[in-house]
Amino acid sequence: APMALHSVTxxxxxxxxxxxxxxxxxxxxxxxxxxxxxxxxxxxARVRIAAAGEMVIADANDSALLQVAAQWKLDFxxxxxxxxxxxxxxxxxxRYFIRGxxxxxxxxxxxxxxGEPVCMVATPRxxxxx
Numbered sequence: 001a002p003m004a005l006h007s008v009t010x011x012x013x014x015x016x017x018x019x020x021x022x023x024x025x026x027x028x029x030x031x032x033x034x035x036x037x038x039x040x041x042x043x044x045a046r047v048r049i050a051a052a053g054e055m056v057i058a059d060a061n062d063s064a065l066l067q068v069a070a071q072w073k074l075d076f077x078x079x080x081x082x083x084x085x086x087x088x089x090x091x092x093x094x095r096y097f098i099r100g101x102x103x104x105x106x107x108x109x110x111x112x113x114x115g116e117p118v119c120m121v122a123t124p125r126x127x128x129x130x
Contacts, residue, residue: 040059051110052120058107066102069120070095 019030077083101107
């Protein structure tokens, strides 16, 4: 079965051409639209904890770590963006996205002093790139 796309981002003409091709290939009508979600931090707690550990670049061959990252991404989308985790292929889409970040060496983790991943950050594009 064809995978449903959550969104496509890029120059308008390129996206329109992609959408037309996707519609032909999947027999699913693409819907053009723009959705912006803005979040504002209302308050923070002052916590001073020495965070022992180190930042590491994700190893694209560490499938267990990439599984964790894909689940974290899906959990974030569920909580912050209110994306239902039960959408068809939601986890597979998350895993595919995370794999791309790892392959491009754009995914980083903070590992605790015990070696456990405790948070992640990604740089999917450099400043000034589309």
